[in-house]
Amino acid sequence: MxxxxxxxxxxxxxxxxxxxxxxxxxxxVLDADVYARKSTAKDGPAYPGIVEHFGSGILEEDGEIDRRKLGAIVFNDSKEREVLNHLVHPEVRKLMDRDKAEALSESxxxxxxxxxxxxxxxxxxxxxxxxxxxxxxxxxxxxxxxxxxxxxxxxxxxxxxxxxxxxxxxxxxxxxxxxxxxxxxxxxxxxxxxxx
Known part of the structure; x- marks a missing residue:
């Protein structure tokens, strides 16, 4: 099995x-970071909540999230990191679970x-x-x-x-x-x- x-x-x-x-x-190998990037991309499901909470100061000129700016906030503040995780992790889990079920039938x-x-x-x-x-x-x-x-x-x-x-x-x-x-x-x- x-x-x-x-x-x-x-x-x-x-x-x-x-x-x-x-x-x-x-x-x-299903990579949670890849799913996190998908969910936080401009068209991703976690994007609106992140921008609403952290403000437009974390965005690059093209509207994508500047991961370094966001990282500087969340890696130095556990409360902010919790907020980010709460926004991103459920979306990552949904995407991963779907692909996991499919892949398990093969290997x-x-x-x-x-x-x-x-x-x-x-x-x-x-x-x-x-x-x-x-x-x-x-x-x-x-x-x-x-x-x-x-x-x-x-x-x-x-x-x-x-x-x-x-x-x-x-x-x-x-x-x-x-x-x-x-x-x-x-x-x-x-x-x-x-x-x-």
């Missing part, structure tokens, strides 16, 4: 690298969801899989990837559930402290185990 696998991690933990590799292996399905545990979506999964790195590695990777100052990187990391907690709550863990090849080997092992 096909299973729903919740794939999660933290910012700069390597979750996207893992998701891309799983996709290359031929499995459907195991991976749900790539950064806030898997935070939003209680782990309860919809047969297996939860966390891509883990220690915090110092996470900070360094994020600073390098996004040209963030250390304080900016920490604000982003601290806005999420600690990876150590996600690791504790997960059925399975992919340790991404080593090389990409190490990560891919762990994914191969995991896929072999679910295919048995």
């Amino acid at each position: 096909n299973q729903v696998i919740g794939l999660t991690g933290g910012i700069a933990s390597g979750k996207s690298t893992a998701a891309d590799y799983i996709r290359e292996k031929g499995y459907p 195991h399905v991976f749900l790539d969801i950064p806030l898997l545990f935070e939003n209680g979506l782990d309860r919809q999964c047969d297996i939860t899989l966390t891509v883990y790195v220690d915090q110092e590695t996470q900070i360094e990777r994020l600073m390098e990837r996004n040209s963030f100052e250390r304080s900016e990187a920490l604000a982003r990391i601290n806005s999420q559930m600690p990876l150590s907690e996600k690791r504790e709550r997960s059925t399975e863990v992919l340790d991404n402290s080593g090389s990409k090849a190490d990560l891919f080997d762990q994914i191969d092992d995991f896929i072999s185990s679910i295919e048995k």
